[in-house]
Amino acid sequence: MDIQDERRPLLEAESGHPSPTGLIAEQDAYLSKVKNGKLYLATFAAVLGPLSFGFVLGYSSPAIPELMNDANARLRLNEDQASWFGSIVTVGAAVGGLLGGWMVEKIGRKLSLMLCALPFVFGFTIIIAAQNVFMLYVGRVLTGLASGVTSLVVPLYISETAHERVRGLLGSCVQLMVVLGIMGVYLAGMFMDWRWLAICCSVPPTLLMVSMYFMPETPRYLLFHGKRQEAEDALRYLRGPDAPVEWECARIEDACGEQGSSFRLSDLKDPGIYKPLMVGVMLMAFQQMTGINAIMFYAQNIFEQAHFQVPRALASSSHRPSVPLAS
Template sequence: MSSREDGVEDARELRKPFLHTGSWYKMNSRQSSIMGSSSQFLRDSAISVVACVLIVALGPIQFGFTCGYSSPTQADIIRDLHLSISESLMIAAIPNIIGWLSISFAKESSFLFMGRLLEGFGVGIISYVVPVYIAEISPQNMRGSLGSVNQLSVTIGIMLAYLLGLFVSWRVLAVLGTLPCLILIPGLFFIPESPRWLAKMGMMDDFEASLQVLRGFDTDITNEVNEIKRSLQSSSKRTTVRFADLKRRRYWFPLMVGIGLLVLQQLSGINGILFYSSNIFQNAGISSSNLATFGLGAIQVLATGVTTWLVDKAGRRVLLIVSTSGITLSLLIVAIAFYFEGIVPRDGNLYGIMGILSLVGLVAMVIFFSLGLGAIPWIIMSEILPVNIKGLAGSIATLANWLSSWAVTMTANLLLGWSSAGTFAIYTVISAFTVFFVSLWVPETRGRTLEEINSSFR
């Protein structure tokens, strides 16, 4: 047996628990006659794919809950555990069941560090795997909308953390943070593996069975099967990919676009704003800052929902250009408002007007971010990376995203303490550059299969 056959056989053995879990998944067309009523709901392609997306979307909800946890709890944690600002920053910067429980039962800051580290490891994997999985199982005409569910779930998780933080202590909130993963783990046993991953590993029978389940048992999948096989044949002349291969345009260009979008997404300052939104609202003169933060989270969910509806209609590039242009203008308004707040008398009418203006700009920034820059970079990254480097390149892009997130989160509170106006001015400049980046280099991927997108880079 060749080394490739050995590898395929090893991979098949490793995946057996998942391939055989859920009787409806593993069976091919000859076995479908013995399938019971439990598989009836999967007869329709849209229902099948949406059901899979809703299950894996629990991961991003966990992700969002982790992101949103800091805002309503930061002040209470610092007070109860006698933490310094630098310790609190570190905890917030290293953004799952064990991690939350560690936080909930914390007696000192070391428990918080360990909990956040464990959560960060978990959501780091989730943030890459979920959008790729959704992209690989979705029909091309639904891929954008279903891909946006990833970011929609993140915003729902953030909003839930804000909402529940109004009513329960930070320890109870940490326990509630375990629920998405507790539901996700058993749910994973009832969804099919990605057909493209199975095809890449040489499991052709399993690949066709999985694709048939996802598209519906009455659907002819011959054309899609052949297209995926042709794409794999053209990219499998060498099975291993080295870092040196990334110098080729078909690899470095989509990787540059993917990394660029994910880094610029974070450098817009969104995580710093969301993590410390309560503090920002207090600085803007809002008395009930936690309630205002929840309102911001609800607005973000609604705006992301609009993106889910628009992304397959308007296209990725148009939404990104509108989004980044709106972010730039909104951040500029906030920067100007904070600048004048610092130079006008606090008891004057102009100071109050500037406080309202900064709040309007902040809300507008979150809305425009949710309309494109929040969801679409992950969609495009999952679409444009060639299948034979998707693991390596996707890991690099995700690492770059999280390093940028860490840098923004670590510096946001310090920068805001230095100068609120200066902080938002920096974010404004970066967002303005993002407009040019999208206009010059980001391709439109709407209505194209993953194989068509990959072949366009050759």
């Protein structure tokens, strides 16, 4: 080995490809011209979905005690029915997760988000107009279906529209909005009866459907389907008029080309696949085994059965307005 070989960088770029240092410099130059205002707007529109998801998760907690004491015998829940009212949302969510995976590939991320708002709105509308327990169940299943789609599509939409500097920050907004939705419906439940609460819960998904109409499809989805001009237009909207979006388009196209073939069951023999998959599945399983969903669904019942003392100021809010409906 001569002196020239010893001085050659260990990570020397292959011919025709820029070095890692060069890529970082190009990326910094590109991001210096990016404006994030429209990106934040698109993210806000998308996270109305997780906010609605949080409303769905928390809705049963304040609603069940009222429904168990409802004056209408056809709506009054017994203990078994109350249990189903809280938990049946997970059935819809399981179906929604599978449906969402198909939708994002067939009709795109944007349209999937717009369409998932419909079962949110229809589900809460059925709950508002419910005349029997079966209608309550149907409403919960529909809102669960929308929640399952939302939990898959929104993180994907944000990750494909955000650039490297803010992707982690904006991605964390998904779980933040879910938690805010749960807390919001708990607080609203102290001052509203279950019908008015359902009306309030239908507002965010309505705004989601309207606002997403004005947002772009993700550039990655457009480029994957050969729509380069539309992808550049989407990037100009998200990055601002001064950003040289052709550079980012080229990077996304390269990434799409490196995706490789579709998944096969034989791929699970690869330790690089099955080990992280097992870790992820076990983490999710242990999280569910903590019983957190049961606490979210039945929080008010749990505190009441624990003889938790409610402050008088809050107890006075039990005289809530109700929605008059013809029986």
